[in-house]
Amino acid sequence: MSDINGYVTDQEYTSDYHHAYTPAMLDYVALLNGIAPPERAAGQFRFCDLGCGFGMTALALAAANPAAQIYGIDFMAEHIDVSQALAERAGINNAHFHQLSFAQALDKDFEPFDYIVAHGVYSWVNADVRAEVTAFIQRYLKPGGVAYISYNAMPGKANILPVQKFVSHFAAAQHGPGSQRVLETFAQLQQLQQMGARNLQGKPELDMLLQSLGNEDPRYLAHEYLHSAWEPRYSIDVAREMAGAGVEYIGSAMLFANDERFLLNPEQQACLANFDNINERELVKDYLLDVSFRRDVFARAPRRLDPAEQERRWGRLMLMLTVAPDAVDYQVQVAFVEASIDNPVARSIVKALAGGPKTVNQLLSRWDMMSASVQDVRDVLFILLCSQQLTLVEQDKVATASRLNQVLADAGYVCNALATPYGVGVELPLADLMLAVGAPQGSVAERANWLRSESRRLGRMLRDQNRQRVADNAGDDAYVALVEDFDHRRAGLLLQWLPIGHI
Ligand SMILES: C[S@@+](CC[C@H](N)C(=O)[O-])C[C@H]1O[C@@H](n2cnc3c(N)ncnc32)[C@H](O)[C@@H]1O
Numbered sequence: 001m002s003d004i005n006g007y008v009t010d011q012e013y014t015s016d017y018h019h020a021y022t023p024a025m026l027d028y029v030a031l032l033n034g035i036a037p038p039e040r041a042a043g044q045f046r047f048c049d050l051g052c053g054f055g056m057t058a059l060a061l062a063a064a065n066p067a068a069q070i071y072g073i074d075f076m077a078e079h080i081d082v083s084q085a086l087a088e089r090a091g092i093n094n095a096h097f098h099q100l101s102f103a104q105a106l107d108k109d110f111e112p113f114d115y116i117v118a119h120g121v122y123s124w125v126n127a128d129v130r131a132e133v134t135a136f137i138q139r140y141l142k143p144g145g146v147a148y149i150s151y152n153a154m155p156g157k158a159n160i161l162p163v164q165k166f167v168s169h170f171a172a173a174q175h176g177p178g179s180q181r182v183l184e185t186f187a188q189l190q191q192l193q194q195m196g197a198r199n200l201q202g203k204p205e206l207d208m209l210l211q212s213l214g215n216e217d218p219r220y221l222a223h224e225y226l227h228s229a230w231e232p233r234y235s236i237d238v239a240r241e242m243a244g245a246g247v248e249y250i251g252s253a254m255l256f257a258n259d260e261r262f263l264l265n266p267e268q269q270a271c272l273a274n275f276d277n278i279n280e281r282e283l284v285k286d287y288l289l290d291v292s293f294r295r296d297v298f299a300r301a302p303r304r305l306d307p308a309e310q311e312r313r314w315g316r317l318m319l320m321l322t323v324a325p326d327a328v329d330y331q332v333q334v335a336f337v338e339a340s341i342d343n344p345v346a347r348s349i350v351k352a353l354a355g356g357p358k359t360v361n362q363l364l365s366r367w368d369m370m371s372a373s374v375q376d377v378r379d380v381l382f383i384l385l386c387s388q389q390l391t392l393v394e395q396d397k398v399a400t401a402s403r404l405n406q407v408l409a410d411a412g413y414v415c416n417a418l419a420t421p422y423g424v425g426v427e428l429p430l431a432d433l434m435l436a437v438g439a440p441q442g443s444v445a446e447r448a449n450w451l452r453s454e455s456r457r458l459g460r461m462l463r464d465q466n467r468q469r470v471a472d473n474a475g476d477d478a479y480v481a482l483v484e485d486f487d488h489r490r491a492g493l494l495l496q497w498l499p500i501g502h503i
Pocket of ligand 1: 007013014015016018050051052053054073074075076079100101102103118119120121125129223224
């Protein structure tokens, strides 16, 4: 087993695109919290993904933002070699992948960045490596720049601490790839639980974790649980460490977490209002909600927007549907609240967006929106964004998105998103991606047959709309249902995501 600073490196990670830390989303988080996003004239910005893994987010961002410079840093050659090869094959020359440890990256002379992100890194590495991450931010983030750090959080992860210790300790003594060792060790833990191990009883988080193991990609499980450096963090400690890097907390890239109405009851909201310090408020929230994972957004020397500027920037936000207008769900669960947006404002917005991406100003100027209040419109958009039925996009940039989509499909649909010419990717389930990029034209039955044989040829598992696996021996009906669902929810939007000329 190879291990560098308590991080196990003998197992490749999964290859996922993560929308939460795209510049479009980070800018929205800043705006929601009254902070000026980084200035980026004519689509130019510099973005660095620390611990980028296979670099899917970096690749999609580079393809979707041709004027930007996108960097990915990771010490695993297995990851960086693949990212570089995909970028080359897709003709993307504004993505720069470096096989470096964070310590080595500190010694490079990078130009400063507008965005620095580290997803799935901070609570999986030891204190020395965390200090390298903060030193990188301190050295390389521009004034007004934004940093994103995700991490396992306390107190919500408290019951998983002994589980992770068990798994990482006993897996270290076994042989074979991490994906196998992690499953074998979880099986041992499960046996202990079944024989009545007292520490493993009465913990709903643990039961949920054990139940979900079969549904998870073992490569993810290996990277989540095998590292001896694994240490969930309190948000107040992370905020202190980030303050040392010269940045302050401005909001959460879990969108719902920016609006207390969806999280806390009135008594809890009143209690929170007693804390002036934003970091203490976050800590109290973590206790009230038993938070176990956080996506924190920080800014260097953040500039507060005055209401007029906030309004102007709000109007320029551009939005695109991710599900077909007829498939939009107007009753959605946002955090702990069942939110209903079955109202004329929401229906008008969806109707307007059926014709393609629009700015908030364009939406507001429609005759059927004349009587809508700005707050109502913001609330509807927020809920549609939280439920991922809408995505924030940027102006059309004539990008290399289609070529990347084809390269990723040829490589076996290795990324969970379509790159678009709008500055972001659109996350899609594998079946939808295959039908969008790879499927030949044909009837529902023909495409269902293709989907079955192609997914088998690639050895890839498909999931239905409810994220349930399609069994290996599933009949025709299961594949027909996937195609029908795609036709209902997505097909009509393909031309929006990939306009003519980009396909
Ligand atoms: C859990 S993966 C997350 C990958 C990617 N950010 C994602 O979310 O898909 C963490 C990544 O950090 C990289 N990493 C961990 N410690 C590192 C270090 N000290 N220097 C550079 N990369 C490191 C690992 O190789 C791995 O690819």
